Amino acid sequence: MDTRFLGIPDLVETPAVAVVVDVMRAFTVAAWAFAQGAEKIVLAESLDEALALKARHPDWVAIKDGPPAPGFDTVNSPGLLRSIDLGGRTVVHKTTAGTVGALAVKEASLVLCAGFVVAEATARLLRTRRSDSVTFVVTGEDGRADEDLACAQYIARRAADDGTDAAEFLRRAASSRAAAELAEGVRQGVHPDDVALCLELDRFPFAMVATAEASLMVLRPHPLSSQPDEDPVR
Template sequence: MQAHFASTAELTRIPEVVVVIDVMRAFTVAAWAFAQGAERIVLAETLEQARTLKGRHPDWVALKDGPPAPGFDTVNSPGKLRSLELSGRTLVQKTSNGTAGAQAARHASLLMCASFTVAAATARLLRDRNATDVTFVITGEDGQADEDLACAQYIAELTRDPNADPAPYLHRAAASAAAADLAGGLRLGYQGIHAEDVALCLEANRFSFAMTATLDGPLMTLRSSPIPTR
């Protein structure tokens, strides 16, 4: 498989197969939402769209980056989300990096969203689809986020070697600016951060599903794709 790594801004031409990476924290949160029973996640284009969808569908669960805000049920934190009962629920998610990256690649033939938690399942789906050319979108820090790049490189390596060791990649993510920012925010008592967020973002292959995004009319919808082991 030929792997390419690009920032969201560099997606001037939409490749056939795209994997959008946001380790800290959008697509770790999404993975936990599916693990908690969520049926689907609508990836909103703007905060206003997220609020509007929540207003139209009061039973949907809306979440965003940063501190709690009117019109949203929770925040973009895996530590906070994993305590919620989400069976059969629809979520609306808007974040600064992850959902924006997915929207930029919305017309890819195969669009996946990933973090370390679903890395092996993502690689397995790429192999099952016989993907020979894959673009990984590094959403953080204008394409420079090392936690996202490390995750993308780990997934690419898993497509070649399903037994690839995650440890070197997780070490890079743990030493990233994003991890330091979350730890610093926690020390300062910022709302919207949970004490276990960084640790949860650094769990490799916790879940046995990949996450694929498709367009449902005007809305981009993320769903889990169980990957059987064999």
């Protein structure tokens, strides 16, 4: 499998298969949303679009980066989200990097969104798919965020060799600037457990597949228990 690791600004062509990585915190939050019962997650292009979707669908749950804001139900924090019952709900999600990266590759035949919490499920789906080429979108810091790059490299290696150990990749993520900013309270809308929750390897037994549904980009869980020949491609 040929792999590339690109930042969002480096995406000059549509990849065939894309794995969009945002460890701290968009796709850790997305995984927690599914664990809390969410049916699907709509990836919003902008805060205005997220608010417009929420206005049209008052029962949807709107999530954003940063501090709480009018019109949004909660913020992009796994520590805060884990106490919210999302059974059967639709989530509208807008973040600074993760959702932007997913929307940047929305024309790809397969778009996976990932963090350490769904790493093995993501790698297994890539192994099942047997893709010749996979582009890993490192969303943070224009492709320089070490927590995202470490996670992307780990998933790529697990897809090729399921004996790869995670320890060094997790260490890099724990030492990243994002981890320090979350731990030190530099970022807003943070729970004290956020860093630890973002580094929980394989907490959830599903990958997350984003597909176009009407005019929206929608993320759904893809369980490990799915049949090996079940193809999530649109």
